[in-house]
Amino acid sequence: MEGIVGYGAYIPRNRIKVEEIAKVWGADAPSYKKGLILEEKSVPSPDQDTITMSVEASKNALKRAGIDPIDIGAVYVGSESHPYAVKPSGTVLAEALGATPEVHTADFEFACKAGTEGMFVALNLVKAGIVTYGLGVGADTSQGAPGDALEYSAAAGAAAFIFGRDKVVAEVLDTYAYMTDTPDFWRREYEYYPQHGGRFTGEPAYFKHVIGAAKGIMNKAGMQAGDFNYVVFHQPNGKFPFRAGKILGFSRQQIEPGWLVNKLGNTYSGSSPLGLTATLDIAKPGDNILLVSYGSGAGSDAFILKVTSRIDAVRNLAPLTRELLNNNKKYLEYGEYAKFREKIRKAD
């Protein structure tokens, strides 16, 4: 059966703590930490962006897949922070991996859901027999306006998944998508920072779609919360995934292995895909995993995966996600963070 043959993660080393951001804006750090269940977030260096992180995450996926990159027939990068407005991220990625020129490449954009969109299409091209291997990447260097609540969570990271038919480490048993037109978060052309609908991003947006997709795929597959060893939800903050899990009947133990947001922040298109890489890092053969993404605008993609015995052979061929999260960290002061994120207006 078709599924994931290799997966990889990438997280920049820079971090900034909630206290460091709150102190600049006169905000109450303890209430943000408690309210959002956030401690710190990752920050890209000036020489890192969606493309560089996609390349590193994909190289890690290739190490685990053990395939020749020339056999990858589709390369999709999902992000809301593609470095170019016009010029694909996917061509740089495909070229860096050595997958060109016989490869179909596209950039996806759907707020935080773009990563699982690429995964969905790559998987289905494999299922249709059109490509031997398909690569789907979710990556972002997400933007939060200075002083806005989003600034505490908008982070950077990437996760890559190579789909194929042979040497599968996790079979994809089913997929499902749940969408409506919901204006909870947006960024207009030429605007630097996104805007959001505050509390409107909760019930009618995140929860409606995440719960709708989770219930939909479980009904379709005839499964219940108790049939899964792990569940990974999109993680815009620390609180939402646990609340969604509670509504759906999942325990904290099913959520926590893939719950990275308290130390990572919201990596947007990389968020639930990175949670899946962390879950695969600890999963055992036979385990069932439910993945539900969320993207504002709004919609959720859902995947049911069954881990195979191959997981034990490939797990340690590339860095584990929690190693990337916890090792070689460098804490930034707000000034350095503002410089790195190009929030400072300069003369030419």
Add this chain to the structure above:
Amino acid sequence: MSTPSRYWREIPQRYRLEANSCTKCKQKFFPPRLICPECGSRDLVKTKIAEKGKVISYTIIRVPPSQFKDQAPYAVGVIELDDGVKLMGQIVDCDFEDLKLGKRVKIEFRKLFKKGHSGILCYGYKFVPDS
């Protein structure tokens, strides 16, 4: 790397570390050569350079060229790769006090610089600590 066409010509080396080697004397060349300068052979085959190595020399750049000014101060080093090739590049994600001769490093894909506010973005290899 100041024009799109020059940047494009260097993509196989900057992105994929493509080199070639002489089938007769086994010498490795990065960037690739048409003729082996050691034995004069034209019989060269495509290969890649190693992705890991050790620092054999380094310096800290504090007064950089204009396109690197936002990255200063930064380290530049000569790295002896595990296949013997010596390569110069930026060493990043490494605190200067941890930078030592012999330190193990590996290649990572990074943005080298951007051409002003509206020009192309130039990507390629840099070195990071191999932990």
